[in-house]
Amino acid sequence: MGKWFEGTGLEEDVVVSTRIRIARNLKNYRFPQRMSIDESEKLTQEVLNAMKKLPRDVNYKFIRINSLSSTDRVVMIEEHFISPGLIKKPDHSSFLLREDERVTIMINEEDHLRIQVLLPNLNFEAGWKLSSEIDDFLESHLSYAFDEDFGYLTACPTNVGTGLRASAMVHIPALAMTGHIDDFIKGLTKIGLTARGLYGEGTKAIGDLYQISNQMTLGEREEEIINKLKNVIYQIINNERDVRNNLLGKRKNEIEDKIFRSLGLLKYSRRMSSTEAMKHLSNIRLGRAMGLIKDIDFNDIIKLMIQVQPANIQRTANRQLSQEERDAIRAKIIRDNIN
Amino acid sequence: MGKWFEGTGLEEDVVVSTRIRIARNLKNYRFPQRMSIDESEKLTQEVLNAMKKLPRDVNYKFIRINSLSSTDRVVMIEEHFISPGLIKKPDHSSFLLREDERVTIMINEEDHLRIQVLLPNLNFEAGWKLSSEIDDFLESHLSYAFDEDFGYLTACPTNVGTGLRASAMVHIPALAMTGHIDDFIKGLTKIGLTARGLYGEGTKAIGDLYQISNQMTLGEREEEIINKLKNVIYQIINNERDVRNNLLGKRKNEIEDKIFRSLGLLKYSRRMSSTEAMKHLSNIRLGRAMGLIKDIDFNDIIKLMIQVQPANIQRTANRQLSQEERDAIRAKIIRDNIN
Numbered sequence: 003m004g005k006w007f008e009g010t011g012l013e014e015d016v017v018v019s020t021r022i023r024i025a026r027n028l029k030n031y032r033f034p035q036r037m038s039i040d041e042s043e044k045l046t047q048e049v050l051n052a053m054k055k056l057p058r059d060v061n062y063k064f065i066r067i068n069s070l071s072s073t074d075r076v077v078m079i080e081e082h083f084i085s086p087g088l089i090k091k092p093d094h095s096s097f098l099l100r101e102d103e104r105v106t107i108m109i110n111e112e113d114h115l116r117i118q119v120l121l122p123n124l125n126f127e128a129g130w131k132l133s134s135e136i137d138d139f140l141e142s143h144l145s146y147a148f149d150e151d152f153g154y155l156t157a158c159p160t161n162v163g164t165g166l167r168a169s170a171m172v173h174i175p176a177l178a179m180t181g182h183i184d185d186f187i188k189g190l191t192k193i194g195l196t197a198r199g200l201y202g203e204g205t206k207a208i209g210d211l212y213q214i215s216n217q218m219t220l221g222e223r224e225e226e227i228i229n230k231l232k233n234v235i236y237q238i239i240n241n242e243r244d245v246r247n248n249l250l251g252k253r254k255n256e257i258e259d260k261i262f263r264s265l266g267l268l269k270y271s272r273r274m275s276s277t278e279a280m281k282h283l284s285n286i287r288l289g290r291a292m293g294l295i296k297d298i299d300f301n302d303i304i305k306l307m308i309q310v311q312p313a314n315i316q317r318t319a320n321r322q323l324s325q326e327e328r329d330a331i332r333a334k335i336i337r338d339n340i341n
Numbered sequence: 342m343g344k345w346f347e348g349t350g351l352e353e354d355v356v357v358s359t360r361i362r363i364a365r366n367l368k369n370y371r372f373p374q375r376m377s378i379d380e381s382e383k384l385t386q387e388v389l390n391a392m393k394k395l396p397r398d399v400n401y402k403f404i405r406i407n408s409l410s411s412t413d414r415v416v417m418i419e420e421h422f423i424s425p426g427l428i429k430k431p432d433h434s435s436f437l438l439r440e441d442e443r444v445t446i447m448i449n450e451e452d453h454l455r456i457q458v459l460l461p462n463l464n465f466e467a468g469w470k471l472s473s474e475i476d477d478f479l480e481s482h483l484s485y486a487f488d489e490d491f492g493y494l495t496a497c498p499t500n501v502g503t504g505l506r507a508s509a510m511v512h513i514p515a516l517a518m519t520g521h522i523d524d525f526i527k528g529l530t531k532i533g534l535t536a537r538g539l540y541g542e543g544t545k546a547i548g549d550l551y552q553i554s555n556q557m558t559l560g561e562r563e564e565e566i567i568n569k570l571k572n573v574i575y576q577i578i579n580n581e582r583d584v585r586n587n588l589l590g591k592r593k594n595e596i597e598d599k600i601f602r603s604l605g606l607l608k609y610s611r612r613m614s615s616t617e618a619m620k621h622l623s624n625i626r627l628g629r630a631m632g633l634i635k636d637i638d639f640n641d642i643i644k645l646m647i648q649v650q651p652a653n654i655q656r657t658a659n660r661q662l663s664q665e666e667r668d669a670i671r672a673k674i675i676r677d678n679i680n
């Protein structure tokens with residue numbers, strides 16, 4: 003787990019990860035929402051057959067949702083391998099996870115296929131290249147539903163056209179601390195972008211992490227969509243860095259105290275909720291960016307943020323844990339990982 | 342500073358210090374409340390002359406209140422060398438502090454003389470012996486105001502008779518945590534004892550420290566007063582230890598978390614108020630008593646509790662400090678003293 007996070011990319015002090023997601027559907031099948039189990043199974047087999055034509059050195063693991071325990075289903079979401087939507091109809095849905103954990107092909111989520119590429123830090127070029135290659139490979143072995151006027155057809159009209167959603171997860175604690183966040187989110191909406199929480203649409207922004215993505219999928223070329231998003235991400239990076247410098251200049255004592263208190267609590271607490279853990283981990287990530295805390299990698303803090311999520315904690319035990327037990331295990335994991 | 346605290350005594354996990362205070366007045370002088378400056382100076386010289394007759398190897402420092410800066414006056418109170426009452430009329434009052442800081446003779450507080458013996462941990466026997474010797478010495482060279490019926494006469498009727506106030510400072514965080522404190526204080530009042538905060542009458546109990554002392558000074562012999570108090574102190578010691586064991590048994594996770602969070606905050610904070618510092622220092626003293634924290638002496642925690650008081654912090658600087666500056670210095674002193 004956390005393998006996709008190995009190595010570091012650009013702008014790691016602000017950008018946590020880059021994600022490219024492409025929605026595709028096959029001709030001659032109803033959308034997943036209306037499919038029978040037989041039909042969804044037939045489609046799944048068709049996709050698996052196509053995947054057999056991949057070069058031998060590319061390995062994917064095939065996982066059916068109904069083969070996973072309810073804890074492991076949520077773990078897969080917490081790890082960002084799959085979307086929350088994929089586990090809604092467990093007997094219909096499955097996914098293919100590439101060995102390096104950077105690529106997931108979800109089968110029968112909202113659309114028949116959702117190709118996801120996930121890379122650490124800022125890396126739109128590599129993400130777009132990789133997802134296009136996978137898309138091209140699948141298109142050459144499957145019959146995609148495509149319309150000359152609209153482009154790729156999708157279950158929900160918001161995805162029609164390119165079927166592309168590009169996003170970057172940004173860590174913006176300084177913007178959050180100074181209350182710039184609300185204006186910033188309003189501004190994004192005006193230019194066709196959107197900001198979501200850690201686990202996508204409708205989830206709250208915890209740990210000062212925001213997923214910035216395009217709203218529009220129709221009427222623009224893929225490269226245009228990605229370029230526009232990338233430019234905005236660089237604006238966010240610069241804004242966040244400016245505010246950090248400002249805080250270090252004007253509110254140094256307050257900021258240092260906040261960051262080191264979080265470090266002290268992470269190193270010594272014996273029980274901690276995931277909400278509290280996310281708050282302190284966000285603070286020490288800011289401390290790392292400000293040069294106040296050393297000896298810890300940006301990406302290791304993010305890995306820890308994933309490790310302390312409830313299902314990740316639950317899976318360390320053989321029986322259902324109480325909240326108190328989870329809080330104790332979480333605190334221990336954090337102590338073992340923060341020096 | 343903190344010299345009186347060297348060495349350890351009995352029951353150090355609960356009893357912080359033992360204090361014996363004897364109030365005495367001289368014949369032929371009005372009580373300090375009504376004295377002129379000349380009269381108070383004459384009395385002061387009479388006491389100093391008596392003190393000259395002490396053996397050569399016993400050394401006292403003589404300090405006039407009006408020779409101390411306003412910060413240093415409060416420092417003397419924070420160190421428990423003098424009472425808050427002594428600095429109310431600075432031109433009348435002074436004190437003699439024995440080299441080992443265990444004995445103070447206050448001149449012109451509420452009474453002409455207040456002999457105070459302060460010892461670490463539980464030690465009524467040594468305290469009573471030492472204070473009696475000093476009292477006997479002074480009585481042999483000065484004319485005490487004494488009445489056959491009432492005993493020693495004092496400015497306030499609550500001190501008439503023996504003029505004795507014996508007290509023990511107890512650290513009872515477990516009783517405080519479980520809410521047993523209020524009943525406990527009510528119980529004390531019924532048997533003629535009283536519980537006060539860290540700096541005597543009318544001060545709040547901070548850091549879970551309570552000063553338990555006799556209310557009655559009339560109608561009982563000194564040894565009876567002290568014995569009764571000592572018995573109650575042992576009851577408190579046993580109660581506090583029982584509750585600590587109970588907490589360790591039934592609420593171990595909660596208690597451990599509380600104690601280690603305090604340790605983490607003490608070790609990492611960059612700003613801390615004295616109220617917050619007292620709370621965390623109390624928690625780690627409890628942690629030491631429970632065996633959860635090692636490598637720190639009970640009495641060193643108490644020394645630190647004195648060092649973080651506002652005037653103690655202020656005296657480290659040459660100019661008036663802002664609260665924010667004091668909070669930063671306090672946090673640094675704590676970090677430097679807690680490993």
